[in-house]
Amino acid sequence: MLPPSLRKSDCIALVSPSARLNDAFPAAIIRAQQVLSDHGFRVKTIFEKLKPDQSYEDQALHRCDELHTAFRDPEVKAVMCTIGGSHANNLLRYLDYDLITTNPKVFVGYSDITNLHCAILAKTGMTTFYGPAALSELAEYSHPDTSTMDNLFRMISNETDTITAGPLPRSLEFSPALLAIFYGEKEGPRERRPSPGWKWLRNGQAQGQLLGGCLSSLLHVVGTVYCPDWSGRIMFIETAISDANRRNGPDISKVKEQMVDLMNHGVFDKIVGLVVGRPYGANYNDDAVQWKLYHDVLLDVTSEWSWSILAGIDIGHTSPMLTLPLNVPAELDSSTDRFEILRPDVV
Template structure:
């Protein structure tokens, strides 16, 4: 795998919107996210069409492609952050210039719907991409410090590091009310104990499944899958989507499941019931309720990178990122 050069203080980060438009963000949100990235030492610039908005709160395929290509083409740009997630980044996949992207490797980070474009880039170019905070995520006040710490560790340092649980988590609508938030203690949970070392693939489950049967789907065999889903899922759809992905993946080495939002009703009981259906999961390490996905805070991890998973002591060490 081709590991992009790590970000450094003074680097330019380009903000692009391959899914939903930046127009859905408030002016205060854009201002605070920009200021916080600048406080980390970055120069922040925006794609020409990052705030274009159509009937579905996105931009045209042509304009989104142009912004992504320009971000990879511009030698001054060292990292690319997505504005936010959404529903339609997979529309771009047939039109991306993967040769251009592969010849200009650089940090590309986002989560949720960005899973489609990030996974496709990794599959087509061999370049590691990253599941982690969007540009908009930096406008969050409480809980941002832990999230930023692991963003920096994954994208700005060379040394191997262990991902450890946050102290507390929340799934409230922080972007609507930054003051009145509810947190509770974090607990990563063990479904099956064991250790595994391997390549990481995954992120948003329902989005990754959109790539099945296409040339944009990574080879998931012998990988450690990191999977999460959002409040639009329910236990039945999570069960269906997980079964579908495991059938495509074949043998995997480990499974790490991000924490579900409460409104999904994917409870401990439901997770145990769903995982019990799969014999392969009885013989590999499996963790769940882990700090990534659509709850806060989240850590950053490399799609196509490598990790050592020890579910018995709830540890994840990134070794290639």
């Protein structure tokens, strides 16, 4: 099931089903709203502060109710998450999947929102979009990355010339850090570096529907009723922020552990190809040895399989950021150095 395309003057709802940072960064929320308005869209922010005495279950129901409000509202044509975070997996058993099925809409987010992407696809069959969030991408000082925005609207809107399927672009430069506000620092332009580019860790060709997300979040749903079937999929993964140091990505040993978890769940027996995002964090982007070890882990854990692996893609915790549609056919081909969407993803 493909959601209806977003058109100029349509209404986009901003929701916070994971981290609740609207009150912590009000200026950034306003900036994200203005960015969408400047692109010709109307914006609603659906957010009511959680009560301190709410139980864990009541908090989950509260966040679900905000999502339900967005999907129930006939004026809203797209639902964008303000940010990732943690505990989105607690919403899965409370979501009204029938409501989402009867009101299909563009749904965008990344990181912890992986839980919702997988559950919505497993329970409704609706394509959702692994892409930017309001606080972390749209609210960038002094304006969001042009490539990130172009790729977002290329995927969710049919009013651009580039909505049709085709090869995914690659960046010439990237930022290795989060926005300054997430480090408690004064806002300013992010550092940009030359992009190391794509790297084929294992050559090959594959076609399959896209499925994936943040590696650590995927492990919350794999093996549950909220995980779609991996058979014949091109899997995409990317890594999040270290719990110990927000400037770093997860330690290489943690990445290996998580990859082994996927292997033990039988995921690698079913997929036909793997796409890997550029790893977040100074521990990788400032250390060529760690960068190589990251790639070595990917090859080592998957050595039993012959499917192709493409690494260094602009997805997830990086800037610029591609928007990837889940459950849409794609193709990998190392002989032509190509990662391509095979058909449009909105109607």
